[in-house]
Amino acid sequence: MCLGVPGKLEDINGDIGAARVGAITTPVNLMLTPEARVGDFVMVHAGFALKVMDGAAVAETLNIYKSVAQTRSRLDEMCARLNETAKGLAPVNLMEVCGTHTVAIARSGIKARLPANVALISGPGCPVCVTPVGEIDMAVELALSRRARVVSFGDMLRVPGSTLNLEAARGRGAKVDIVYSPGQALAMAGREEEEIVFLAVGFETTAPIIAAAVKTAAAADLANFSVLVSHRLIPPALDALLSDPNALLDGLICPGHVSTVIGWQAYDGLARRYKVPCAVAGFEPGDILESIVMLLEMIRAGQAGVANQYSRSVRREGSQPARQAIEEVFNVVDGDWRGLGTIKNSALRLRPRFVRFDAAVKYELQARRVPEPKGCRCGDILSGRSAPADCRLFGVACLPEQPVGPCMVSSEGACSAAYLYGEAAG
Numbered sequence: 001m002c003l004g005v006p007g008k009l010e011d012i013n014g015d016i017g018a019a020r021v022g023a024i025t026t027p028v029n030l031m032l033t034p035e036a037r038v039g040d041f042v043m044v045h046a047g048f049a050l051k052v053m054d055g056a057a058v059a060e061t062l063n064i065y066k067s068v069a070q071t072r073s074r075l076d077e078m079c080a081r082l083n084e085t086a087k088g089l090a091p092v093n094l095m096e097v098c099g100t101h102t103v104a105i106a107r108s109g110i111k112a113r114l115p116a117n118v119a120l121i122s123g124p125g126c127p128v129c130v131t132p133v134g135e136i137d138m139a140v141e142l143a144l145s146r147r148a149r150v151v152s153f154g155d156m157l158r159v160p161g162s163t164l165n166l167e168a169a170r171g172r173g174a175k176v177d178i179v180y181s182p183g184q185a186l187a188m189a190g191r192e193e194e195e196i197v198f199l200a201v202g203f204e205t206t207a208p209i210i211a212a213a214v215k216t217a218a219a220a221d222l223a224n225f226s227v228l229v230s231h232r233l234i235p236p237a238l239d240a241l242l243s244d245p246n247a248l249l250d251g252l253i254c255p256g257h258v259s260t261v262i263g264w265q266a267y268d269g270l271a272r273r274y275k276v277p278c279a280v281a282g283f284e285p286g287d288i289l290e291s292i293v294m295l296l297e298m299i300r301a302g303q304a305g306v307a308n309q310y311s312r313s314v315r316r317e318g319s320q321p322a323r324q325a326i327e328e329v330f331n332v333v334d335g336d337w338r339g340l341g342t343i344k345n346s347a348l349r350l351r352p353r354f355v356r357f358d359a360a361v362k363y364e365l366q367a368r369r370v371p372e373p374k375g376c377r378c379g380d381i382l383s384g385r386s387a388p389a390d391c392r393l394f395g396v397a398c399l400p401e402q403p404v405g406p407c408m409v410s411s412e413g414a415c416s417a418a419y420l421y422g423e424a425a426g
Contacts, residue, residue, distance in 0.1 A: 004045040004205075004257050004313075006053055006061050009038050019044055021225040029183055032321050043260065043313065046153075047181025048209045050260060051319050053384050058313040077285035078289035079113050085296040086115040093119050093248055093383055094295055095241070097234065098255035099126030099412025100283055106417035108285040118292065121384040122417075123257055124340060127202045128155045128410035129382055132336045134367035135230045135422045136161040139199045142228070142363055143174035148195035150228075151177045151185045155410045156199055158403065161356045166199075182213035182227075189217070189225035197359045200227045203259045207348060211329035214357050215352065226359040229348060233333055234258050235266050236346035240276040240337075241383065249384070251295035252278045253288065258311045261326075262317030264308045275304040282310040329354055336367070338406070339379030378405035381414050388418040395419055 007019030007028060017036065019028040021044060030036050033049040053061070086092070091382035096102055102122045105111060107281045111120055124130050140161045143150040150166060157178060170176040175194070179185050182198050189196040200210045210227060217225045234255060241247050249331040254267055267278040273306040277298035281291035287309055294307040308314055326348070335347025350358045359365065373377055375393050380386035388394050388407070394415060398404040407413035 004043040004050055004260070006041045006058050007044040007049075009036055009040050009042060009414070012036070012038055017042075017049070019049070029181075029212065031216070032208055032319070032325060034321070043257075045205060045257065046209055048184045048212065050205070050208070050257070050322060051313075053313070054134050060312045074286035075289065078286055078293060080292050082113075082118075082289055082296070083115055084120050085293055085300065089117055089296065089300060091117045091119070092250045092299060093121055094251045094253060094292060094298065095121045095123040095249050096253040096288070097123040097125040097238065097256070098253070099410065099414075100257075100372070101125070101253060101255065101281065101288060102414050103412055104285060104288060105415045106421040109421075110285060110288060113289075114292075116360045119294070121249070122381065122387075122414035123252075123384055124337065125203075125234070125243065126380045126382070126407065126412040126414070127206070127232065128159055129406040129413050130232055130237075130337045130339065131156075131159065131201055131230050131406070132338050132367065132370070133160070133162055133370035134336070136165065137163075137370060138365040138367055139197075139228055139359065140164050140166060140169050142197060142359065142365060143169045143176050144172065144321075146174065147363060148197045148226075148275060148359070149175035149177060149188070150199060151179045152199035152201070153180075154178045155412075156201060158409045159406045160373065160403065160409075182210055184215055186216055186222065186225060189218070193224065195224045195226070197363075198225075198227045198306060198335070199230065201230045203232055203234050203255070203258050204322075204326070205257045207330065208319075209259060210324040211325040214329050214354050215325070217357055217422070218354060223356075226357045226362050227350070228359040228365070229330075229350060231330070231348040232337060233332070233346050233348070234341050235270065237337060237340060238267070238270055240340055240343045240346075242270060242276055242407050248382065249276060250299060251276060253291050253295070254278050254280045254306075256282050256287075256313060259310065259314045259318065261319050262321045263316050264306050264314055265316050266318070267306045271304045271306050277304050277307070280309040280310050280314050331407050336369075337382075338372075339382035371405050376405040378407045378415070381407050388415040391415070414423075
């Protein structure tokens with residue numbers, strides 16, 4: 001859900017451009033990148049351009065995509081540096097915060113190449129996974145009431161609620177659809193008379209896209225479009241993790257595309273307050289290994305700052321238009337996280353001027369506190385207290401085709417990654 005790819009703009013018509021991504025030309029919304037021009041490369045995520053990429057960043061990204069040989073050589077180089085840097089260090093626990101990093105680590109077998117004194121722990125960076133059961137229940141309740149058609153990203157349909165998920169609700173006659181982008185939901189509302197509700201999940205990468213969709217709906221006066229907001233913010237969650245004396249974390253691998261929006265400066269205060277180094281990383285195996293080397297170098301030097309491995313995309317201040325879109329449309333509020341409880345100032349809610357697009361208000365929905373499924377340890381896994389293999393349901397009662405918890409549902413979930421790539425068995 002947090003993956004962005006470079007696309008070259010071949011045409012622009014108002015706020016909509018045509019971007020070539022590889023061999024495919026796809027429409028892309030340019031509301032968050034008003035400075036984009038034909039010929040520019042933009043980072044495309046969920047149908048929107050998040051930023052205009054400079055030439056050097058594009059060239060580096062495309063070279064990484066194209067050159068398997070180059071990647072393998074880089075991996076060998078990074079592993080050699082990693083082993084050398086880790087020599088003599090006490091055992092180190094590093095948390096990869098981002099779910100996309102978790103999948104990349106499992107798929108590429110990075111853990112098997114780590115020195116014995118370096119361990120990776122998965123964190124709460126899967127937006128589907130951290131969404132509380134009660135918020136899933138709100139979407140299911142609305143869908144079953146048939147007062148609206150509920151649409152969202154594909155992973156959300158299979159996340160278990162307390163009794164049903166959205167996919168099961170659809171089997172009972174509820175109107176539920178999968179969309180790739182909130183732009184599709186807007187288009188549905190524009191051409192249909194029925195009520196359209198977009199279940200909006202995600203971190204700072206997705207929040208500006210939803211903000212842009214709400215602003216578009218307001219400009220077009222789309223009375224039949226609303227959003228069920230379930231956005232979460234990464235820095236407050238990291239603060240909550242680091243403040244736990246039992247966490248025992250020695251470093252954080254911070255998410256790349258979230259950081260494209262909020263900038264690497266967002267982690268600087270955390271690193272210094274808790275004396276835990278952070279490294280923003282890209283998503284290729286070599287990127288992740290290099291970020292681990294950066295963290296070990298800071299640990300060895302007794303430093304606690306922020307290293308920016310993903311400099312081809314992430315800047316200190318992030319994306320000003322994206323951050324402004326979030327601030328314009330949302331207020332920051334306390335939020336519940338699966339596995340982490342209530343975290344202060346960690347969620348988003350529509351500002352009063354946009355409240356008519358708040359589905360929870362419009363349909364009088366209330367999230368209830370619901371216990372986790374019996375035996376499920378997703379909460380412990382998301383907070384780094386457990387690994388997938390520690391759960392007695394993993395690979396037995398909890399499987400991708402019949403998940404008990406969200407960590408097995410989402411393509412970014414730690415359990416799904418461990419099951420699909422055999423990481424837990426190793």
